[in-house]
Amino acid sequence: MIEVLSKKMLGERYSRAIKSVIIAFTVYIGLDSLEYKLNISTNVFLFSTFFFVVGVMIQALSSDDNAQYLKGFFSMPFEKNKVNTEYCTIMGMYILTARASLLFAVYFAFASPDVISVLMLILNFIFACLASMIIFAFLKTKFWISAITFIAGVAVAFLVNTNIYGIIIYAILTIAVIFPVMHIDPYRFMKNKTSKIKISSKTKSNHFLIQKYLLRYIFSNKSFITNSLVLIAFGCFFVKMFENATETNAVDFLPIGLAMISINTPFAIVISSNKKLREKLEVMPNKMSSFCIPYTMTITVFYLVCYAVYILALYFLGVKADLTAIISAVVFAIESAVIVCFLENKFPITKWSVETDLWHNPRKYIIPIVLMIQGFLIQFI
Numbered sequence: 001m002i003e004v005l006s007k008k009m010l011g012e013r014y015s016r017a018i019k020s021v022i023i024a025f026t027v028y029i030g031l032d033s034l035e036y037k038l039n040i041s042t043n044v045f046l047f048s049t050f051f052f053v054v055g056v057m058i059q060a061l062s063s064d065d066n067a068q069y070l071k072g073f074f075s076m077p078f079e080k081n082k083v084n085t086e087y088c089t090i091m092g093m094y095i096l097t098a099r100a101s102l103l104f105a106v107y108f109a110f111a112s113p114d115v116i117s118v119l120m121l122i123l124n125f126i127f128a129c130l131a132s133m134i135i136f137a138f139l140k141t142k143f144w145i146s147a148i149t150f151i152a153g154v155a156v157a158f159l160v161n162t163n164i165y166g167i168i169i170y171a172i173l174t175i176a177v178i179f180p181v182m183h184i185d186p187y188r189f190m191k192n193k194t195s196k197i198k199i200s201s202k203t204k205s206n207h208f209l210i211q212k213y214l215l216r217y218i219f220s221n222k223s224f225i226t227n228s229l230v231l232i233a234f235g236c237f238f239v240k241m242f243e244n245a246t247e248t249n250a251v252d253f254l255p256i257g258l259a260m261i262s263i264n265t266p267f268a269i270v271i272s273s274n275k276k277l278r279e280k281l282e283v284m285p286n287k288m289s290s291f292c293i294p295y296t297m298t299i300t301v302f303y304l305v306c307y308a309v310y311i312l313a314l315y316f317l318g319v320k321a322d323l324t325a326i327i328s329a330v331v332f333a334i335e336s337a338v339i340v341c342f343l344e345n346k347f348p349i350t351k352w353s354v355e356t357d358l359w360h361n362p363r364k365y366i367i368p369i370v371l372m373i374q375g376f377l378i379q380f381i
Contacts, residue, residue, distance in 0.1 A: 004069075004073075005069065005086075005087070005090045006090050006093075008069065009090055009091070009093075009094040010090070010093060010097065016097075016098070017094070017097040017098070020097045020098045020101055021101055023101075023102075024101035024102050024104070024105040027102060027105045027106070027109075028105035028106075028108060028109050031105070031106060031109035031110065032108075032109040034109075036110065037110060037111065037112055038111060039111075040107065040110065040111040042113065042117045042120065042121075042162045043157060043158055043159075043160070043162070044237065044240075045107060045121070046120065046121065046124050046157035046158075046160070047154060047157040047158055048103075048233070048234065048237045049100070049103070049124055049125060049128065049157075050124060050127075050128045050131075050153045050154065051230065051233055052099075052100065052103060052230055052234065053095055053100060053125060053128035053129060053132065054128055054131065054135060054150065054153070055227065055229070055230035056095055056099045056100075056227075056230065057091060057092075057095055057128070057129060057133075057136075058132055058135065058136050058139075059227055060091055060094065060095065061091065061132070061133075061136045061189060062136075066189075067190055070186075070189060070190050071190060074186065074187065074190070083186045084133065084181050084182055084184055084186055084189075085178070085181065085182055087186075087189070088129055088133050091129065092125075092126070092129035096125065100125070116162055116163060116164065116166070117162055119167050120160070120162065120166050120167055120170055123167065123170035123171060123174055124157065124170060127153065127170060127173050127177065128153060130174065130177040130178060130181050131149050131150070131152075131153050131177060133181045133184065133189075134146065134149045134177065134180060134181060134184070135149050135150055136189065137184045137185075137189060138188070141188075149177075152173075156169065156170070156173065228261075228306050231260065231261045231263060231306075232261060232306060232309055232310045232313060233313075234260065235257035235258070235260045235261050235310055236257070236310065236313050236314055238253065238257050238260060239253045239256075239257050239314060239319060240317060240319070254311070254314065254319070254321055254325040254328075255324075255325060255332070255374070255375035255378045256372060256375035256376065257310065257314075258310065258325075258328060258332050258371065258375065259368050259371035259372040259374070259375045260372075261306055261307065261310055262303070262332065262336045262367045262368050262371050263365070263367075263368045268340050268343070268344070268363075268364060268367075269344075269349065269361075270295075270344060271345070271348045272344060272348045272349035278348055281345075287345075292341055292345060295341050295344075296337045296338055296341045297337070299336070299337035299340055299341065300333050300334050300336075300337040303332070303333035303336050303337060304329070304330070304333045307329040307332070307333060308329075311325065311326070311329065324378065328374075328375070328378060332371055332374075335370075335371070336367050336371065339367050339370070340367065343363060343366070347363070349361050
């Protein structure tokens with residue numbers, strides 16, 4: 001299992017993983033050369049890492065590609081005692097290289113963690129991967145197990161001290177969750193498989209109900225919502241981190257957080273991820289009015305909701321948005337929607353083999369970069 005799945009998730013001869021690590025290392029070198037250090041709390045980063053890893057791990061475990069792979073794998077003889085740990089190992093390597101590497105690059109570039117903090121971060125990451133397996137496996141059948149596991153991870157991240165005892169606590173927790181993971185029924189990782197949204201070729205009217213389709217698209221996969229919440233949490237962490245590390249007013253960094261939230265993939269790959277939909281759009285009459293405008297309006301509303309939750313969360317954290325931040329949220333939402341619609345309409349992603357290729361295509365960073373530049377300009381105006 002581990003050989004076949006590693007090729008799928010990490011690329012042939014780990015090519016995709018190596019590429020991600022090189023990119024993260026380049027980012028680290030560039031940021032570290034600025035020689036700008038921040039006083040970042042280890043506990044805050046432990047919580048952020050745990051929250052982030054659990055979110056993206058559940059998202060990856062929910063992938064239809066992985067569900068299909070497991071279906072084929074389980075049709076052959078396998079060792080139940082090894083399959084879960086091997087599955088967790090590959091998914092953890094994928095999360096580390098493809099998703100968390102940039103987060104760690106930024107942290108190590110701006111912070112100066114000691115050896116104890118680094119060891120705690122490593123153990124926290126391993127614990128988060130194992131805990132994600134438990135959370136996902138019992139999410140729909142025994143929710144209380146998933147809830148207790150998640151709450152325990154958050155509590156430890158906030159309450160543990162950055163010393164040798166903290167390392168011991170994380171080591172004990174990591175060893176303790178290995179055994180439950182090994183004895184989970186492997187078939188549990190197939191039960192949460194999301195269903196594909198089928199596009200019927202028969203319609204009762206000529207009107208293309210794009211809004212209804214997009215809503216079904218989002219709510220058919222809870223990982224899309226989880227992805228949004230993770231980005232919002234990371235944006236809040238970014239603002240509070242700079243508020244604690246600098247004398248600048250936290251609200252000045254709020255537009256930059258809005259730009260970070262725009263790295264939201266689900267709506268940005270609606271056409272690219274569905275070949276049948278793409279073929280229908282190519283022959284659709286009045287494409288602009290029937291699809292592009294409703295698509296843009298729906299994405300605008302989606303981003304406005306995400307930005308509203310982000311601003312509300314910051315309000316409860318003591319950061320009050322000013323008029324500039326609110327106007328920026330509206331402008332960013334409209335601008336993001338227009339760019340997404342243009343890219344999906346004119347430059348859909350067609351060369352992809354697995355679903356993760358879509359999620360990590362470099363095209364997803366066009367909007368965040370544009371908005372990030374505007375956010376920095378707004379900060380200095």
